[in-house]
Amino acid sequence: MDTLYALKGKRVWVAGHRGMVGAALVRRLRREGSEILTVGRESVDLVRQDEVKRWLAEVRPDAVFVAAAKVGGILANDSYPADFLYVNLMIEANIIHAAWQVGVEKLLFLGSSCIYPKLTPQPIAEDALLTGPLEPTNEWYAIAKIAGIKLCQAYRKQHGCDFISAMPTNLYGPEDNFDLETSHVLPALIRKAHEAKQRGDKELEIWGTGTPRREFLHVDDCADALVHLMTVYSDTEHVNVGSGEDHTIRKLAETVAEVVGFPGMIATDPSKPDGTPRKLMNADKLKALGWQPKIGLAEGLADTYRWYLHNAA
Numbered sequence: 622m623d624t625l626y627a628l629k630g631k632r633v634w635v636a637g638h639r640g641m642v643g644a645a646l647v648r649r650l651r652r653e654g655s656e657i658l659t660v661g662r663e664s665v666d667l668v669r670q671d672e673v674k675r676w677l678a679e680v681r682p683d684a685v686f687v688a689a690a691k692v693g694g695i696l697a698n699d700s701y702p703a704d705f706l707y708v709n710l711m712i713e714a715n716i717i718h719a720a721w722q723v724g725v726e727k728l729l730f731l732g733s734s735c736i737y738p739k740l741t742p743q744p745i746a747e748d749a750l751l752t753g754p755l756e757p758t759n760e761w762y763a764i765a766k767i768a769g770i771k772l773c774q775a776y777r778k779q780h781g782c783d784f785i786s787a788m789p790t791n792l793y794g795p796e797d798n799f800d801l802e803t804s805h806v807l808p809a810l811i812r813k814a815h816e817a818k819q820r821g822d823k824e825l826e827i828w829g830t831g832t833p834r835r836e837f838l839h840v841d842d843c844a845d846a847l848v849h850l851m852t853v854y855s856d857t858e859h860v861n862v863g864s865g866e867d868h869t870i871r872k873l874a875e876t877v878a879e880v881v882g883f884p885g886m887i888a889t890d891p892s893k894p895d896g897t898p899r900k901l902m903n904a905d906k907l908k909a910l911g912w913q914p915k916i917g918l919a920e921g922l923a924d925t926y927r928w929y930l931h932n933a934a
Contacts, residue, residue, distance in 0.1 A: 622853040622911040626684070626727050626783070629654040634682040636667065636716055637689030641796040642731060642789070645844035646686050653848065658682050668708055673715040677723045685728040686847065687716050687769070694803050695758045702761040709765035717772045721782050729851050730773050732766040732788040732859065734902055735759050744865075744903040747788075747858055770859050783855055787847055790863035790902050794840035794921065795928040807837060810874055811926055812933075814881040823885045825878055828893035831871030836901045838864045839921035842914045849912045864914045865904040873918075880922045 633650055637643035638659040650657050658680055665676045667689055691708040698705055713730065720728050737745050738753030750770075755763045773784040793807045801809055810827070817825050846862045854860060868876075874887050916924075 624852050625855050626852050628684065628848065628852060630656070631683040631726075632656045632658055632681070633684045633686070634658040634660075634677075634680070635686050635688060636712075637687070640688060640690075640692075641792065641794065641798075641840050642843060642847075643686075643688040644796045645794065645840040646688060646847060649841065649844040649848050655684075667715060668711040670711075670715045670719075674719040674722065677716075677719045677725075681723055683726045684851065685716065685720050685725050686851070687713060687728065687730045689716070690731075690766075692762075694805065697803060698759040698762055705759075706761040706765050709762060710768055713765070713769040713772060717769070717776060717784065720784070721776050721780055726783065727851060727855075728773070728782070728784040729847060730769045730784065730786045731847070732770060732786055733762065734788055734790050734861075734863075734900070735763045736766050736770070736788060739897070743899050744901040745861070746903040747861055747906060750859070774857050777857060785850065785854055785856070786859035787850055787862050788859050788902070789843050789846075790836045790838050790861070791900075792838055792840045792843050794925050795932075796840070797925065797928075799929060799933045806835065806870065807873065807877070807922075808925070808929075810877045811881065811922070811929055814874075814877050814883045815926075815929070817885065818881055818883040822883075824888040825874065825883055825885055826888045826890055827870060827874050828890055829870065829895035830891050831869060831874065831887070831889045833870050833895045833897065834867040834899040834901065835870065835873070836863055836865075836867040837873075837918065837921075838862070838914060839916040839924070842916050842921075845915070846907060846912050850907075850910070853910055860906050860910070861902040861904055862907060863902040863904040865901075865908070867899065867901040868918065876919055877922060880919060880926050 739756040776782040
């Protein structure tokens with residue numbers, strides 16, 4: 622693909638640089654020859670419009686990646702719906718509006734696959750957005766992310782801004798959350814397998830039948846795809862960012878056990894819920910733009926486990 626926007630020499634703000642995706646973007650942008658801009662919450666509260674506008678007017682970035690968000694699992698979303706809706710709406714609205722005001726050349730807004738309806742044909746294409754009801758347990762976060770997509774579209778339509786959106790699938794990798802009460806399935810499996818190995822357990826139990834299929838993408842692949850989109854894509858519709866492949870939860874658990882070195886059996890608990898039978902995003906649009914994932918599941922899990930051992934275990 623032809624380069625539409627070169628990042629070399631550009632002043633690039635990664636909003637949310639301390640999160641998993643933001644940290645990966647910082648790592649990836651070092652290879653682009655960009656001047657990377659970051660700011661912590663202690664200096665700028667992204668929920669406060671005046672602070673965001675003042676900081677952006679001072680530093681005047683050329684490009685912005687909006688990876689900042691209030692995130693959490695199903696329990697957190699269900700317990701704090703007002704927080705998830707309000708905080709995420711404020712963060713994206715403040716950044717996108719101020720970016721237009723100070724003349725940012727290009728902006729990429731990062732969403733989430735939860736924007737899609739609970740029941741939708743698989744694999745999920747971009748045009749499935751707003752075609753049905755959302756998953757109730759995380760609809761507050763999803764609505765905020767949908768609003769972010771629409772904000773980018775509105776500023777493109779009214780003001781001619783080169784603002785685009787990308788929707789990643791389930792991500793994993795360095796800087797992930799390994800708290801068993803709030804983490805997603807993959808980091809939780811890594812921690813459970815590690816602790817089971819330490820205890821000498823004979824079994825590693827997973828919830829449900831192990832048959833549901835899920836898609837995963839290493840966060841460094843995600844960052845690479847986002848940088849690619851920033852340089853080659855300029856259009857209204859958001860773009861799915863995924864691997865295009867899915868795996869059963871049982872296969873995932875077996876691969877984790879192999880990577881961690883847990884020698885026991887994988888045991889299922891059919892009395893626990895399975896959740897959605899399948900969740901896979903259609904990545905054809907991204908592939909047509911010239912991008913493919915590079916990190917296989919086993920390689921990515923080994924990288925994540927190494928990070929866990931050095932930082933979180």
